[in-house]
Amino acid sequence: MTGPNATSRGAFFTRLKAGLAKTRELLFMNVEAIARGIGPVDEKVLTDLEEALILSDAGAELAAEYAETLRAVWRRGELPDVDALRARLRKMVAETLATRMVPLVVVPPYPFVVLVVGVNGAGKTTTIGKMAGWLRLSGHTVLLAAADTFRAAAIEQLGVWAERAGADIVKHKEGADSSAVAFDAVRAAKARGTHVVLVDTAGRLHTKSHLMEEVRKVVRVVGKEIPGAPHEVLLVLDATNGRNAIAQARTFQEFTGVTGMALTKLDGTAKGGVVLSVTREIGAPIRFVGVGEKPEDLRPFDAESFAEALF
C-alpha cells in the first residue's frame, strides 16, 4: 500500500493550478513576470520571486536565502530567462522536500494504530474520514476511535465518516477520558482482528500544556496495550496557517513524537509554504495533502507538484 490515488496526480495538479490561477486574479499576487515566465532575469524579477516565496508563507528569512542562492546562479550566467529561474527554484524546493515524500505504509502486526493530532479546526476528523475510505478500498478493516470527547458533536461527526467508509467505531460519552476511549478501541481491534485503528483526538492549541499532557497520555496508554503503538502519530497542519505552524510542529513533536504530517486545505489559494520551515524543525515526512472535503480528496504528498503549485 503506497497511498491513495497515486495515479491521479494529473487531476490533482490541474486542480492546484486552477486554484493558483484564481489567486492571480485576486490582485494581491503581483508576480506577473514570474507568472508569465518570459523575459530576462533581473534584480526586479529576483525580488518578485522573493515576494512570491514570502506570500506562500515560507518566511522572510528562507525567501531571502533562496533568492540569494538564485542570484548567485544568475550571476554565473546560468539563468537565461524567467522560465529557467522558475524551473531552478522549483527544483530546489522539490529536492528539499523529496526526502519527506514517504508514504504511510500499513503493515502487520495488526492492529496498526494511527493517532491523529493537531490544533482546532485543522482537519483531523475529515482527514481520518478520508483515510478510512482509502484503507477500506485497499482491503483493510478499519476502526475509528472517537477520542475527541470534548468538542460538541465531534463523536457524531466521526460516526458519519465511519458509516461512509464502512468502518467500525468505538465511542464513549461526551466528556469521557480520551485515553480510555483509545484504550478500548485498541482492545476491540485486537479482539476483532481489525487491521487499522484511527484515533481522532480533540483539537488543541499547542500552548496549552494540560491538553498536551492529555494527548501524551493517549500515546502512553496505547503503547502499553500494544508495544510499538501508536505506529504513526499524524500531525494535521492547515495550509491556511502561517508561521505559527512551526511552533505547532515543534510542540506536538515534543509531546507526542510526530512521525508523519498531513497538510490540509490545499484546494484553496494558500500555498502551505510554511512546510519549508516546518521540515527544518522536525524530521517527520509529509504523508498526505488534503484537497477538498470529499472522501476522494486525500492525496499522497508529491514534492514536485507541491513545488510547482508554489509559484
Added chain:
Amino acid sequence: MFENLSEKFQGVLKGLRGHGRITEGNIEGALNEVRLALLEADVNYKVVKEFVAAVKEKALGAEVLLSLSPDQQFVKIVHAEMTRMMGAQAQELNLARRPPVPVMLVGLQGSGKTTTCGKLALHLRKGKRTPFLVPADVYRPAAVEQLKVLAGQIEVPVFDTRPGADPVAICRDAIAQADRSGYDSVLLDTAGRLHIDAQMMEELARIKAAVDPGDILLVADAMTGQDAVNVARAFHEKLGLTGVVLTKMDGDARGGAALSIRAVTGAPVMFVGVGEKLDALETFHPDRMASRILGMGDLLTFVEKAQEQVDEKQARELSRKLRRNEFTLEDFRDQLLRLRKMGSMEEILGMIPGLGGKMKELKGMAPDEAELKRVVAIIDSMTAKERRNAKLLNGSRRKRIAGGSGTTVQDVNRLMKNFQQAEEMIRRMSKGGMRGMGRNFPFPQ
C-alpha cells in the same frame, strides 16, 4: 524564531539611541527589523510594505520630544501607527433596528464559526437581548448537531434545521420563526467554504439577499498566514463585511492576519475568541493587538512609564534651567523621586531596553532603595536656600544636615559629589539636546 522580538529590537534601537534624532540614515536598520517582525507575525507582504513606509514618514517628520530618546520615540511611533491601522475603537454589533436582527457568520472551513455563534449568543444574552441560533451548515457532518448541543449548554433557543434542507430557506424560515417568537437577534451559522468556490459564495449572497442582515461577520483564525488578504477580499467583495471576529487568540500566534484583513476590507475587528469555552469571547482592543503583533509589549510599557513620569513640559522646563545653569538640588531630588514612582529600582533597570546582562553592573552605580531614601532625607533636611544654592554647603552646614536626616557627614559628601556629577553629565547631554535624559537621568553612566 522571533520569540524574543524585544531583544532583537533592542539591538537595532541601540543604534538609534546614540543619535540626537531620527534620520534617514539611522532608521533603516530599525525599519528592517520591524519589517521582518511583521512578516514573521503573518502580516501580509504588501501590508507590511505600506506600514513600514508610513512609519518611516512619520518618524522622519516627527517633532523631537525631549521626554523620549529617539529609540523610545521610534517604538512609540510604530505602535501608534499600528494601533491607528487596527482601528481606533472597539465596536459593537449593529443591532439598533427593528427586531429580529439577523447576524451572518461567514468564513473558511475550521475557522471557528460554530463556536463563535454560541459565544455571541451568550454575549447577547448577557446584554439582555434574546438571541436565536440557526444552524445553516448542512454540509459538514454533524455541524447542525454541534450548534444544537452548544445551544443546549447555554439554554438559548435554536432553530430545528432539517438535514438536507436548503440553507437559504433555513435562514428565511428561522427569521420568520424568530419574529413570531419575539426573539430580537438571530445568529446564522453558515457552512465553512473556500473563497474561490463560486457556487458556495453565491449561496452566501443569496442568504444575504433573503434576510438583509444587520451584520456580516468574517470569522478568521488568528493563525492565518499570508493568504488572509485573498480570503478577506473575496468575502468582502461578495458580501460587504461589517466586522471581523478573530478566533484562537489564546494560542501564541501573533495574529498579523488581523492587520491584513483590516487593511483589505476596512471592517473593524469586533471580537476575539480566547478559548474553547463559550464565555471565552472578548471585545477587541486595537492597542493590545498592536502590541501583540509587534511583540514589543515590555518595551512599550517602559516607554509609556518613562513618558508618564517625565512629561514634555517638565522636560522643557528642566532644559531651560540647565541652559541657565539653574539645576538645583531640588531638581535633583525631584528627578530621583520621579524615577522612584516608576517602580522599584530593579524594576526600572529591568525595563531598560538592552540592559539584560549588564543589569548587575548598573545596579552598583544606581542608588539602591535604602540609599535613595537617604538621599531624599538629606535634601529634605536642607533649607530652601541651601537647596537652591549648593555652594552654601560648608562643613558646619553639612554636619547639621547629617544630624537632621539621621545620616553621616560622609553620606552628605557623597551626595554632593553625585549631584555635581549629575550636573556635569546633564550639561554635557544638554549640548546635543537632552535625549536620553528620561532614562538615565540623573545617574551618571
